[in-house]
Each structure stands twice: as structure tokens, then as C-alpha cells.
Amino acid sequence: MNEPAAPEWHKTACILCLTNCGLQVQLGGDDGRRIVRVKGDKDHPASKGYTCNKALQLDYYQNGRDRLNTPLRRRPDGTFEAIDWDTAIAEIAAGLVAIRDEFGGERIMYYGGGGQGNHLGGMYAGSLRRALGMKYRSNALAQEKTGQAWVNQRTLGSTFWHGDFHDCEVALFIGKNPWQSHGMQRARAVVRQIAKDEGRSLIVIDPRTSETAELADFHLAVTPGRDAWCLAALLAVIVQEGLADADWLAEHAVGLEEVVKTLLDISIADYAEIAGLEEDLIRRTARRIAAADGVAIYEDLGVQMSLNSTLNSYLDNLLFLLTGNLGRAGGVNIPTAMVPIFGTTKEFRDDDGAIRQELSPVTQSRIISDLVPCNVIPDEIVTDHPDRFRAMVVESSNPAHSLADSERMREALSALDLLVVIDVAMTETARLADYVLPAASQFEKWEATFFNFEFPRNHFHLRAPLLPPLPGTLAEPEIHSRLIEAIGSVGEEDLAPLRQAAAEGREAFAEAFFAAMAANPKVAGHAAHVLHRTLGPTLPEGAEAAAGIWLAAQLAARKYPESLARAGYAGSAIQAGNALFEAILTNPSGTHFSLDEPAESLRRVRLPDGKVDLCLPEMLEELRGLASGGAMPDTEGFPLVLQAGERRSYTAQTLIRDPGWLKSNNATALVINPADAAGIGVGDGGRARLSTRRGSVEVVVEVDPRMQPGHLSLPNGLGLSYPDADGRDKITGVAPNELTAVEDRDDFAGTPWHKFVPARLEKIG
Ligand code: SF4
Missing domain, CATH: 2.20.25.90 (ADC-like domains)
Structure with a gap:
């Protein structure tokens, strides 16, 4: 047989x-x-x-039990009814157009556009936004990375850099635990390798003794919220002990004088004490960084969601710039980007010559990287200001759960005239919507991530579907195209010539498409949609949604011809772009698309004379302000510090909603130091009430000496509502944003202080 x-x-x-x-x-x-x-x-x-x-x-x-499989419309009594796709598209398009016509497209906000692995939908959403004149948008980056992006743009003229951990002599993780939150390829293997190698050093700045910190050669267990003092002290050692790379700075930097002057004024001993660290440890760490041949740095949410977060990013940049680690093998580099993740921050000079930035319409908050700060979104809605947001389209995101102060966010989302949610599951945000559109899962459609950050070789992975879409669902690119067609902003007369060109092959299509982009504003304004409906149908195996990647490949070939040529994609820009696109389409495991020299990073410094600018007056003022205390929320009555949103072995944002995947109690527990547990008389598994100024929840406690006294940690991505076997909704764990407040945010970028939430803990019963 x-x-x-x-x-x-x-x-x-x-x-x-x-x-x-x-x-x-x-x-x-x-x-x-x-x-x-x-x-x-x-x-x-x-x-x-x-x-x-x-x-x-x-x-x-x-296979989550709360997958959506039909469009839903809210009834007047608040319940949902299933409707067909044609009705949903027609009604949503009409609703959005009505708001645009009465109040202007800029009163409709777009939020989201993808999570960790699904960025194709967001690409096509750009066409929908332009069809409606939607000016404002935001996503999770605006509560995490915008401070860093602003600093990067000002110091480097480029919004992103990445550490070369595979080749570094010193790896420096600042507010980052790659063991759990990864952020680079093969994270655990790389961290283990660095830790084992006697010639290399692993440095971790983290209040917790995280899994990465346990392996570190230098663990700077900084007092929560005092990262800026620690970073400033490290920089002060480098300057005061003459360890900066003078030759590199002379060739590649401007603005050194003011920075040096400020750092010379810092008392290293005082700042070490404020940071809760031995001065000797700070000095030894700074010397190790300065002496290394290649320092790779990763700063992450531990500092980007804490006090002084934009300043922290500035100090991190000074660390690799003063030591000459930009554009160096094993240092910090600026990767070739297929699709840039960060938009450009729009800045202009006013009549007095001062630099001003684009501001949000109601709260006048800085818009960095084209993103409205997440923490001000409720105040941009719940107001009688005439410029308030009146409608929102939310795609593959769950702001009712993921943004600060969930109660306030629910109030804001409920106050909109129209809320449309596109998602795979019945999320906390979908429950508040007027219309919910069910998306195919990430394994039921062509998908890709734009988080391609490797250097010197960067890669791109276009994923084919594993399964046909769940009946009743559509991929987001199709949803956007149908909405655009219902709005009627692009006509058949715009598409027909390009369809004809696509039938003649990609070379002919490229000529026709770029000519149409130059001549026809409708094509230029709806490029992704136009590609979806013209080039898309010619792609093999139903890969219409990959059509937008064709444009990304073409633009990469124009912007980075040498990088692509080194990776094997040469010829004219159109030829190289087409060759790359073909490689992406036909390599199911993904393909390298660029190969760079470290010196390429220096050529990507897009500032006058190609020199980095060390002097950011706004940040130097904040740095000097540390001497008098820096930023601090109101802690009266809340003596502990909660870190809200730790990444653990069984947390993954809110992508997995089924609590069945939680394999241990630790996945949901509040982790605290033994002294704090003893102080309130609870042990492992005991119950306690955790309170902040914004809310109060019951938690299960896990006692762990790796936490500092006074420091508490809750996991991220929990507190989701999920139906049990009988269809009854149940919440597992604590939703961290029931405890956070929108006003606790960075003065500069508006990023929240989720890693520094003043809290109180009491034993229950
Ligand atoms: S969570 Fe997934 S993508 Fe991230 S390191 Fe683990 S296996 Fe890789």
C-alpha cells in the first residue's frame, strides 16, 4: 500500500x-x-x-473565534446588522463624501494602515485618502518613534538608522530587551553570540534585569525614568575625558562646540547618583563605548515611552555621533528603504525666520513624520472646535485598546459622526464603529512588511496567500479600490491607456505609467489604486495587490541605483526596477534587494555639506533643564512606577486575541519586587489592586527580584475581549491603557509616558 x-x-x-x-x-x-x-x-x-x-x-x-466574515452596519439601537459588500461600500463612500463636502476632507482622519506584517493595505489607503482629501493621519509610530524620527531628521537629514549588531564590537541596548521584543533578525542568537565573545561587549540600560540584561557585560540598572541623566553622564564622560572621535567629527559634523560646552557643565557624579548608578560603572561603560571598533545601538520603547523621550533620542544620537560610529561596519547605518516607514516632518520658516512645524488642527500639536500624536487624538475630536475631526477610517489597528486612556479614546471614537473600521476581528475599536469591514487575514492574501531595516544587505519578502480568503472577507487593497470607485475620483478614461500598456509588458507599462503620473494628477494622486486596477490583473496567481510593490521597486531603483546594482539589479532605472520586482514576485522566501558599503550611510546624510548637525537648540535646552529636574508627572499619592506594556513570551500587541495561547500565568501577571510584595503582604499569585490617577484594576502578582523596588510591570496586548466556547465575551488580563492618561506625554513629540505611570498597589481581601 x-x-x-x-x-x-x-x-x-x-x-x-x-x-x-x-x-x-x-x-x-x-x-x-x-x-x-x-x-x-x-x-x-x-x-x-x-x-x-x-x-x-x-x-x-x-482561526480566532472572533474573525469577521461579513460587513456590519450599526443599527439605531446600537446593535450591528450584517449587510452585503455593495451596500457597505456604497453607504460608507456616501457618508465620507457627505462629510468631505460639508466640512472638508481634512476633517476625516485616517488611523493605522498595518501592524507588524501587513503593510500593503496602508499603501492603497494612500489613494483613498487622496480621493477624499484626508490630510491628517496617525498610527502607533506616533506614540513610539516620532521623537526619534524628528531627532534623526534634524541631526542626520534622514529619519531612520539601524545598528549593525551582527558585526559590532559593542552592542548597546537602551530601554530594549531584544530577547523578547526582537527588533532585529535572529535576535536571541545574536545576543547570545555577543555575550559569549570575550572580545565583544553587551551593554544594557534598563531598570529591569531583563533576559538580555542577564547576559550583559555592563548592565546599567537605571532608576525608572532617569535614562536621560544616565545618557547625559555617559556623554559627559566621553567629552570630559577627551574620548570623542575628533577626526571623524572634524570631517563629518557641525555644531560640536555648543554640545561640548553643555556636556562640560555636567557633574558626572551628580547625574550618576540621580540615575541610581555607580559613577565608576558609568565611566567604565563610556570608555568601553569610546574604545570600540563599531558600536551598534538600539533604543526602543523603554526610553521612547518614558520621561524626556525626545531628549533621550537626541542623547542616543550624540552617543554614536561623538564616537564616530555612523557609517561604520558594526556601527550605526542608514539602510536602503524599499518603502520608507517615516514620512517627512514638514517644517517652514515664518516671517521672523524661526523654524515652524505643521501643527494639528485643534490642539496645535507638532505633526512629526506626517503623524498626529496619538495622545492628542481625543482632544482633536471631543471639542466644539470647528476644525475637529468628524470621521475616522481605522485600518488594522485598535486605538480603543492601544492608545493612552482607553476610556477617553472610547468617548472620542463614539463622538465621531462616522467611524469605519477595517479589520480581521471584532476588536475593541470595531465595537464602536458605524461600519465594520471584514478583512482577509494575513495568510489569506498577498502581504508584505515594510519593516526592512537590515544593513549592509537589505531584503524584501512578498508573501503569497496560504489560503483563500475566509468567505465574506476582502483584502484591504480591494476594499480601498472599491471605495475609490464608489467615490468616483478616478475614471475609466484614466485607467484604460494603462491597462493597454500593461498588456504589452512591464517595460511598456513603466513608460506609460510614469508619463501618466507626470501628465495626469488623478493618476499621480491615486497611484496605488491605479496600479491595482491596471498592472494588478496582469500579475500571476492573483497577485493584484503586489502591483504597488512594482512602484516601490521602480522608485528604489531611481533613488538607490548603486545599492540595487550591487545586489544584482542593474541597467536603466526601469530595467533595474522591473528586475527587482520580478525577483520579489518569484522568490517565495524573500530576496535581497540592496547591498551597501558603510560609507553609503554618510552619503545619506541629507544636510548641508553632507555633515551631521549635532546642535539641536531645543534639545540642548532640555538637556540643560535636567539640572533642575526635567519632566515629571504628578506622583502625589502614587509612590510606585508602573511600566505599562512589557513584551513577554506570550504577548504580541493585540494580534492574537484568543487567550488560549497564553501558556503561563506570567503572561498576564503584574511583576513586582519582593520588597514591594512584602510591603503590602502579598506573595506569588496573590491578588492586589493596582491604581493610577486614571484607573484601578485587580491584578495577579508575580514576585521577581529582577524588578527594582518601587517598579511594577504589566504585559502589553492583554485585556482583550474574546468570546468563550458559549459565545460569551470574556476579558483576560489587564488592558494597560485603562490606567494611562493622555496628558502624561512628552512635551516635544507628544509620545506617552507608558513606561513611567505613577501607581499605587494594595492587597485585596
Ligand atoms: S515573534 Fe515571530 S517574527 Fe518575531 S522573532 Fe519570533 S518568530 Fe520571528
Whole structure:
């Protein structure tokens, strides 16, 4: 008898963090729609077979019980009714157009556009935004990374850099635990390798003794919220002990004098004490950084969501710039981007010559990287200001859960005239919507991440669907195209010539498309949609949604011809772009698209004379302000510091909603130091009431000496509502944003202080 054929392995990627490790999966179950086996894909150009434990849990995402399978419309009594797609598209388009016509398209806000692994939808949403004149948008980056993006733009003329941890002599993690939050390819393997190598050093700045800190050669267990003093003291050592790279600075930097003057004034001993660190440890760490041949740095949410967050980013940039680590192998580099993640911050000079930035319409908050700060969104809605947002389109995001002060956010979303949510599941935000549009899951459509940050070789992975869409769902690019067609902003007369060109091949299409972009504002304004409807149908295996990637490849070939040529995509820009697109389409494991020299990073410094600018007056003023205390929320009555949103082994934003994937109690617990536990008389597994100025919740406590006394930690991505086997909604764990406040945010970028929430803990019963 013949053996049954072994189930086929299909190539895809994990979508649970930004590294998107390449995977191979087998499908099974009664309907063949379950992800039953998962292993790393050794052919993936970056992850090379690596995964962490989370990839094994993807079926909890794919087959969640709260998947949506029909468009929903809210009835007057508040309940939802199922409607067909044509009705939903027609009514939503009419509703958005009515708001645009009465109040202006800029009163409709767009939020989201993708999570960790699904950025194609956001690309097509750009066309919808232009169809409606939607000026303002935001997403999670505006509560995490905008301070850093602003600093990067001012100091480097470029919004992003990435540490080369694979080749560094010193790895410096600032408010970052790559063991759990990854953020770079093969994170655990790389961290272990650096820790084992006697010639290399691992430095961690983190109040917690995280898994990464446990392996570190230098662990700077800074007092929560005191990172800026720690970073300032490190820089002061470098300047005061004459350790800066004078030759590099002379050749590549301006603005050194004012920075040096400010750092010379710092008392290292005093700042070390404020940071809760030994002065000797600070000095030894600074010397190790200055002496290294290649320092790779990663700053993450631990400092970007804490006090002085924009200043922290500035100080981090000074660390790699003063030590000459930009554009160096094993240092910090500016990768080639297929699709830039950060928009440009619009700045202009007013009549007095002062630099001004674009501001949000109601609260007049800085718009950085084209994103409205998340923490001000409620105040941009709940007001009688004539310029308030009146409608929102939310895509693949859950602001009612993920942004500060969920109660205030629910109030704001409920106050909109129209809220449209596009998502795979019945999220906390979808529950507040007027219309909910069900999206196909990330394994049911062509998808890709734009988080491609590797240097010197960068890669791109376009994923083919594993499964047909769940009946009743559509991929986001199709949803956007249908809405644009219902709005009627692009006509058949705009598309027909391009359809004809697409039939003649990609070279002819490129000529026609770029000519149309130059001549026809409708094509230029709706480029992704136009591609979807013209080039898209010519792509193999139903890959219409990949049409936008064709444009990304073409633009990359124009912007980075040498980088692409080194990776094997040469010829004219159109030829190189087409060759790259073909490689992306035909490599199911992903493909390298660029190869760079470290010196390329220096050429990407887009400031006068190609020199980095060290002197940011706004930040130097904040740096000097540390001497008198720096930023601090009201702590009266709340003596502890809560870090709201720790990444653990079983947390993944809110992508997996089914609590069945939580394999340990630690996934949901509030972790506290033994002294704090003893202080209120609770032990491991005990119950306590955690209170902040904004809310109060019951928690289960886990006692862990790796926490500092007075420091508490709650996981991220929990507190989600999910139906049990009988269809009754149940909440598992605590939603951190029931405890956070919108006003606790960085003065400059508006990023929230989620890692410094004043709190109180009391034993229950
Ligand atoms: S969670 Fe991140 S590191 Fe882990 S398997 Fe998924 S993509 Fe890779």
C-alpha cells in the first residue's frame, strides 16, 4: 500500500513582531484551514531558519473565534446588522463624501494602515485618502518613534538608522530587551553570540534585569525614568575625558562646540547618583563605548515611552555621533528603504525666520513624520472646535485598546459622526464603529512588511496567500479600490491607456505609467489604486495587490541605483526596477534587494555639506533643564512606577486575541519586587489592586527580584475581549491603557509616558 503523501510545506512569515521571520507551515484540520505545523524557513535571506516560540502560535491568530466574515452596519439601537459588500461600500463612500463636502476632507482622519506584517493595505489607503482629501493621519509610530524620527531628521537629514549588531564590537541596548521584543533578525542568537565573545561587549540600560540584561557585560540598572541623566553622564564622560572621535567629527559634523560646552557643565557624579548608578560603572561603560571598533545601538520603547523621550533620542544620537560610529561596519547605518516607514516632518520658516512645524488642527500639536500624536487624538475630536475631526477610517489597528486612556479614546471614537473600521476581528475599536469591514487575514492574501531595516544587505519578502480568503472577507487593497470607485475620483478614461500598456509588458507599462503620473494628477494622486486596477490583473496567481510593490521597486531603483546594482539589479532605472520586482514576485522566501558599503550611510546624510548637525537648540535646552529636574508627572499619592506594556513570551500587541495561547500565568501577571510584595503582604499569585490617577484594576502578582523596588510591570496586548466556547465575551488580563492618561506625554513629540505611570498597589481581601 502506498504511504499517504506528506502534507505540503508552504512558505510564509511570522507576523508577530517586526522581524517577520521566514516560515514554512503545514495546513490541516477538518477544513484544511488550520496552521498545524510551523518551522523556520532556512531559505529566508535574513532569518535563515530562525524563529522564537511565538511563531508556533499563529493558528490562534488565523482561526480566532472572533474573525469577521461579513460587513456590519450599526443599527439605531446600537446593535450591528450584517449587510452585503455593495451596500457597505456604497453607504460608507456616501457618508465620507457627505462629510468631505460639508466640512472638508481634512476633517476625516485616517488611523493605522498595518501592524507588524501587513503593510500593503496602508499603501492603497494612500489613494483613498487622496480621493477624499484626508490630510491628517496617525498610527502607533506616533506614540513610539516620532521623537526619534524628528531627532534623526534634524541631526542626520534622514529619519531612520539601524545598528549593525551582527558585526559590532559593542552592542548597546537602551530601554530594549531584544530577547523578547526582537527588533532585529535572529535576535536571541545574536545576543547570545555577543555575550559569549570575550572580545565583544553587551551593554544594557534598563531598570529591569531583563533576559538580555542577564547576559550583559555592563548592565546599567537605571532608576525608572532617569535614562536621560544616565545618557547625559555617559556623554559627559566621553567629552570630559577627551574620548570623542575628533577626526571623524572634524570631517563629518557641525555644531560640536555648543554640545561640548553643555556636556562640560555636567557633574558626572551628580547625574550618576540621580540615575541610581555607580559613577565608576558609568565611566567604565563610556570608555568601553569610546574604545570600540563599531558600536551598534538600539533604543526602543523603554526610553521612547518614558520621561524626556525626545531628549533621550537626541542623547542616543550624540552617543554614536561623538564616537564616530555612523557609517561604520558594526556601527550605526542608514539602510536602503524599499518603502520608507517615516514620512517627512514638514517644517517652514515664518516671517521672523524661526523654524515652524505643521501643527494639528485643534490642539496645535507638532505633526512629526506626517503623524498626529496619538495622545492628542481625543482632544482633536471631543471639542466644539470647528476644525475637529468628524470621521475616522481605522485600518488594522485598535486605538480603543492601544492608545493612552482607553476610556477617553472610547468617548472620542463614539463622538465621531462616522467611524469605519477595517479589520480581521471584532476588536475593541470595531465595537464602536458605524461600519465594520471584514478583512482577509494575513495568510489569506498577498502581504508584505515594510519593516526592512537590515544593513549592509537589505531584503524584501512578498508573501503569497496560504489560503483563500475566509468567505465574506476582502483584502484591504480591494476594499480601498472599491471605495475609490464608489467615490468616483478616478475614471475609466484614466485607467484604460494603462491597462493597454500593461498588456504589452512591464517595460511598456513603466513608460506609460510614469508619463501618466507626470501628465495626469488623478493618476499621480491615486497611484496605488491605479496600479491595482491596471498592472494588478496582469500579475500571476492573483497577485493584484503586489502591483504597488512594482512602484516601490521602480522608485528604489531611481533613488538607490548603486545599492540595487550591487545586489544584482542593474541597467536603466526601469530595467533595474522591473528586475527587482520580478525577483520579489518569484522568490517565495524573500530576496535581497540592496547591498551597501558603510560609507553609503554618510552619503545619506541629507544636510548641508553632507555633515551631521549635532546642535539641536531645543534639545540642548532640555538637556540643560535636567539640572533642575526635567519632566515629571504628578506622583502625589502614587509612590510606585508602573511600566505599562512589557513584551513577554506570550504577548504580541493585540494580534492574537484568543487567550488560549497564553501558556503561563506570567503572561498576564503584574511583576513586582519582593520588597514591594512584602510591603503590602502579598506573595506569588496573590491578588492586589493596582491604581493610577486614571484607573484601578485587580491584578495577579508575580514576585521577581529582577524588578527594582518601587517598579511594577504589566504585559502589553492583554485585556482583550474574546468570546468563550458559549459565545460569551470574556476579558483576560489587564488592558494597560485603562490606567494611562493622555496628558502624561512628552512635551516635544507628544509620545506617552507608558513606561513611567505613577501607581499605587494594595492587597485585596
Ligand atoms: S515573534 Fe518575531 S522573532 Fe519570533 S518568530 Fe515571530 S517574527 Fe520571528
